[in-house]
Amino acid sequence: MTTDVDALSTFLQTGLITAVVSLLTVLGVLVTLLVIDAGLAVVLLVALPVLIAATALFRHYSVPAYREARERVSAVNACLQENVTAIRVTQAFRREQHNARDFAQLAWGFRDSRLRAQRYMGTFFPFVEFLGTLSAAVVLVVGAGQVRSGELSAGTLIAFLLCLELFFSPIQQLSQVFDGYQQAVIGLGRLRSLMRTPAGTPPAEQPLTMQKLRGEVEFDGVSFGYAGGGGQEVLHGLRLRIAPGETVALVGATGAGTSTVVKLLARFYDPTAGAVRVDGHDLRDLDLAGYRRRLGLVPQEPHLFSGTVRDAIAYGRPDATDAEVESAARAVGAHEMIAGLRLGYLQQVGERGRNLSAGQRQLLALARAELVDPDVLLLDEATASLDLATERRVAAATEALCRRRTTVVVAHRLTTAARADRVVVLDAGAVVESGSHTELLAARGPYHRLWEAFRQPPQDLASTPTSELVKESAR
Known part of the structure; x- marks a missing residue:
């Protein structure tokens, strides 16, 4: 999901403005072409069904390719994180070469899916450029005939051709942001699916508040x-x-x-x-x-968040005073251990408490549960x-x-x-x-x-x- 958020963020920060400006430019130029000469604009509009059909065909093949690429990059990142986290286990069982091959296989699968998506894009947008050039040639032929017959002035034809260039130029600019757009759309769909996942413990329609429990x-x-x-x-x-x-x-x-x-x-x-x-x-x-x-919960493998020892104990009660934190530590026999640390209660525990031993993490988890009373x-x-x-x-x-x-x-x-x-x-x-x-x-x-x-x-x-x-x- 991290890559999905990154893709969506990148598109919103950079690609969205370009896409909006390009679309507005296309609409504005189309209106201008109709005002200059409606007859030549109709000639141009003949190319639109071809463009729409090509776009539909492109999306039919490219969207699954982009979705597959997002799934594969998630698998690559998960494999990388798992191998880095468990590097000691990998080394102990001499799995370096085997895990490297597995990772390479996942990475090459991602590469293949990305290349397939890029091939679709590399085919579609050059076709759009070709269609624009062909449309300009047809307009030029039709317009030249009208100039010879006196139905159209040469200045009007030149103005129409210049605006026609502006019509297809924004479409080319869209090709520069389309890759980011597709990744953002797929990422947004995955995020929306995650956010719509129903909770395994749904809240009650009229929840009953309990200020104190007898404990039965x-x-x-x-x-x-x-x-x-x-x-x-x-x-x-x-x-x-x-x-x-x-x-x-x-x-x-x-x-x-x-x-x-x-x-x-x-x-x-x-x-x-x-x-x-x-x-x-x-x-x-x-x-x-x-x-x-x-409730007070002490799991078999306690999770400590990054911060100081004091922060770890006060996790369930961030407003607890230093005296209350120390009292909770003393109640579970953790104070002597904490006092033996170099910085005492201000010692950094590290990510997931990696700076502490398993026993020290367990003692802090007991103190954390005691503090919430x-x-x-x-x-x-x-x-x-x-x-x-x-x-x-x-x-x-x-x-x-x-x-x-x-x-x-x-x-x-x-x-x-x-x-x-x-x-x-x-x-x-x-x-x-x-x-x-x-x-x-x-x-x-x-x-x-x-x-x-x-x-x-x-x-x-x-x-x-x-x-x-x-x-x-x-x-």
Whole structure:
């Protein structure tokens, strides 16, 4: 889309004025020709059907070529960005030559589509020039005959021929901006298509504003499948109730739907069946911006925007004072880490937080969530990137925070799940077990098997067949 915006911007800044002036000139000269001599103007107008037919034929072939070129340049840019971003992975797996060939193939495809569009343009506009010259010759022959017969003066014929030159000259000028015009039109169409894409979470007709949440959460027969999942559902009739102030850990194998539950609760998606309710209200009936203002979200891979450490923490509350920012950092155990940076809270985090380690980014994400003082806290394996010492500090701070609000934790580390008020085990998008850590261990069900595998020494784990581990996890 960046190239589409650039093409549209370039045409509006440079080509649009030329196009408007040329079109007005053509119309003005045509009126002048009719005033000078209507009979000769009629001779000229005979060429217009040919010009219109040639233009229609040109557009029939050129527009698809330009559209294909825009699609191909988007693929080229996406491939370039992906390879530059993941250059370390490319180098580690020795894919430089292979990726270079793939990029070259995309680039040559773009080149071919651009050349095809240029060939169409290189054929059409010389034809227009030829048509203009031919029209001038016909007018000259007809006019010369009228001069000899005394029906037309030589001065009138010369004036008509000079104006005729002005008639076709602007059309030649249009050829200079036509390439930019076509790219702008195609880009505008793609942008319009993007802007008209309906939201996946449409706003309610009469949204209900919630100033404060008690934190009661209910999943009532929720089913959901991602758009690109081929119709396969991730959640199947999920029923789950979370009491206000309760901390619930979601546990399950990869693909069980634990992270999807968090996304539905944040209303990044709407369920395909059933309802997600908070404080008895369907999320689809709430004011979305107001509801999310009462949420705190810490994803597994937090995104930090460019700016300082202070800006990263205050992202959800830009008006927060320095004292409030520091208090939030202390609450999650991030202050000591920040104080160790060269510029402290004024340290630049870089694009996507690249100047910080994964653990440091996670700590800032926790502080960011704490600063907004949410009523419902969503932690998607928020301590996965932390070392053990930092994890212990964050776990202690998080436990204190959870006592004041409803918290949903996606926990792949079972030590995190053990600290929750209740553990919910998901399998294939449904709840298979629910209870406290102690109760589930005593039940000796799926959670007990996961816990035993978690505690199993590495040497014992290595001697266990992989197929057996998979079978145990899937039960």
